[in-house]
Amino acid sequence: MYIDPAAGSLILQVLVAGILAIATTVRTVRDSVKRFFQNLFSRREKR
């Protein structure tokens, strides 16, 4: 690490890590649900 990351900047990341992780999980689930339906519909169209 050659730049000074600033203590407050690192601490803030730790403090909000929980919220950010939940946001990622929600997004991942949402994306996979979306993909599931997209695949479902595209398969129907192919028939």
Next chain:
Amino acid sequence: MTAEIVRGSFRDPSGFVYTADGALYRQVNRVFAEEFDACETSGLYDDLAGAGLLVGHRVVGVERAATADAHAVIEPAPVAFISYPYEWAFGQLRDAALLTLEVQERALARGFSLRDASAYNVQFSDGRPIFIDTLSFERYREGGPWAAYKQFCEHFLVPLALMSTRDVRCGRLQREYLDGIPIDLGSTLLPARSWARAGTLLHVHLHARATRRFQGASVSTVTRARQVSKRALLGLVSSLSGTVRSLEWRPAGTQWADYTSDHNYSDAALAEKRRLVRDHVAALAPRTVWDLGGNTGTFSRVAREIAPSVVCFDFDPAAVELNYRQVRERGETGLLPLQLDLMNPSPAVGWAHEERLSLAERGPADAVMALALVHHLAIANNVPLPRVAELLSRLGRALVVEFIPKSDSQVGRLLRNRADIFPDYTQEGFERAFEPHFELEARDRLADSQRVLYRMRRRRS
């Protein structure tokens, strides 16, 4: 082989950039050997370069190293013109920010992370932003926060938020604050409504307060050694990306002029001017062209038909923004729109005046175009014509320049409310001013006007 180390390349001990025998190299120092080899063997570089996100490179023999400390030497693909964030339009800085985040996301997916997030690690090549610092990657350590988070906010998020929600001219602050606009200054300057938006609230306002509150604190003590999961880190990148995407600036419908009707030409006269400009550029056969005061790039595109690399400078952020959007929409290559005030051009700045080059240091261009520009310098800004000629001779080896006389309505508008203190502003005075610096090659009167177009070549080599 004599190696000349690029003077701005000193902050990162992992390596540096240098030129030798006309080629550009990047030396990887021994201290960074493990990280570099890990990147190289993981396929990270190929993945990023293949996607057009990172500049490609080839590994050359270590015998070409500049110092004895070398672990490896790489030769990166060259970038035609080095530009800086304070010369970019809003859209360019926004695209550079999104590029940086995409690079970080892909790096994390492969078990790496960006060690820095400097806007100076991005350049524009073939109309798109591209990451140029091959040594910015390190292996990702599970549980560690992103060390470059603050740098990303100061280099990208704060200037973008200020330009978008306060005033686009706040982008000029980047020239003063070379390591990014300080997060606390950003927090002070942003409008009150930015507190109500989750992205700017977290990444700017709370970030500024945390930085002040925990200045000099021990991170592990304060956090009781709690860690940041990779999932959280991806969430951080995604949140930054969403915040950047939510920031917009539209030149249309603002105080800025309507560019479609901003000239004094009939369609026929414009076509004639295009043909003349094209012929003159073709006669000079330049590899690089700088179009000064190029507005939204109409004549830059004419020059681009001949020259492989054209930089279109204008002082109006709206013109540069519109030009850049056109480049992106049409996928144009070899044309780079940049913001530049010729009355106060980009200086040499940073440590020992050597970190970021002045405009003149990045030249001379093979040809400079100055169309409908000289009257702005000479009359609106009182620059004597000999001084205009002198500067243009420093910036370019050849010149395509337009003279617009006082009888033209464009100049008349500049003189409407002020005393005419420019007795030498005549066609004769113009030619007299340029004669010591340039050899005249062609002179054409433009149809339906008193305007004259010149092609000149610089006298000194």
